Amino acid sequence: MGQHTVIPFGPQHPVLPEPLHLDLVVEDEKVIEAIPQIGFVHRGLEKLTETRDYNAFIYIAERICGICAFGHSLGYAETVEKLMGVQVPERGEYLRVIMHELSRVHSHLLWLGLAADAFGYESLFMHCWRLRERILDLFEKTTGGRVILSAVVVGGMVRDQDAQMLRYIQDKLEGIREDYAQICKAFLNDNSVRNRLCGVGYISPDDARALGMVGPFGRASNVACDLRQYGNGAYGKLSDFQQILSTDGDCFGRAKVRAEEVLQSIDIINELIATIPDGPVSVPVKGNVPAGAQASNVLEQPRGECYYYALGNGTKFLERMRMRTPTSVNLAGMATALKGCDLADVNMIVLTIDPCISCTER
Secondary structure (H helix, E strand, O other), X not given: OOOEEEEEEOOOOOOOOOOOEEEEEEEOOEEEEXXXXXXXXXXXXXXXXXOOOOOOHHHHHOOOOOOOHHHHHHHHXXXXXXXXXXXXXXXXXXXXXXXXXXXXXXXXXHHHHHHHHHOOOXXXXXXXXXHHHHHHHHHHHHHOOOOOOOOEXXXXXXXXXXXXXXXXXXXXXXXXXXXXXXXXXXXXXXXXXXXXXXXXXXXXXXXXXXXXXXXXXXXXXXXXXXXXXXXXXXXXXXXXXXXXXXXXXXXXXXXXXHHHHHXXXXXXXXXXXXXXXXXXXXXXXXXXXXXXXXXXXXXXXXXEEEEXXXXXXXXXXXXXXXXXXXXXXXXXXXXXXXXXXXXXXXXXXXXXXOOOHHHHOO
């Protein structure tokens, strides 16, 4: 038996966009065990429920994570709407899903670029982020913001989008689809990429279920865990929604699921724009939150299932607001995937869970 060495990995590391620390127990060039340590970021966002009323707190919720900003504001708003018995107008629900799927495209393109950077394919990284800029341009055109959008309010959406703007979104997405085909071809068919990803960080379907893995990380191990299939909001209006799964269970499978989900999101947006009903996009919400009322909500964020919980106390301030983010539950899967890998593959495996430490530590 060889000698074991503990190598610190992070929290500051060129390939890690956020502060995650790993103690890597290695023997020669093999990782025997990976022990994650978090806690480098703390902003006390949940504590702010004491000083921000339920309408103002939506701007705090969307700052949990810049990449998932729209999703967090949507998940929070839906939770408070359940708490107060508010029904969002149908057009508002359609616009919410359209913007949420645009956020998914933006998030996956960002991840694909970071993954390409991790295994040294710099030109592919640049192409992914070049397309991501077009999505940010759409955000700016429709909401005025590029990262923090502030487009959701409790009761619906801040503003409507007219038919001309919706057609503009469709036209831009079709242009993105054409250019994206080349990126997909590189990720899924290029031999150098496959050699770097295939067989690395494998997790079996049984282990994925036992570890509670969610999002593309779980679906890449053939675990059906996409909450959009339950048809909440405008997702229930889709003619046919099929989860994108992979049986590969490795880094290549995780890249494949995300790559194909970008095209699926474009199809969802096009279908909803084609069938969006007329009417208002929001209803006014006033009054206090009922004392002792509780509500929970789950939302399929780009990274996976996100859970929200709210408790009222009879005032405009929530007694408790709690979020459980996808990275929180995927860390166990990440540590499992790292066992037995080559030291050179650690950064690639860590990135394939699409970690968001700012989401995890609030």
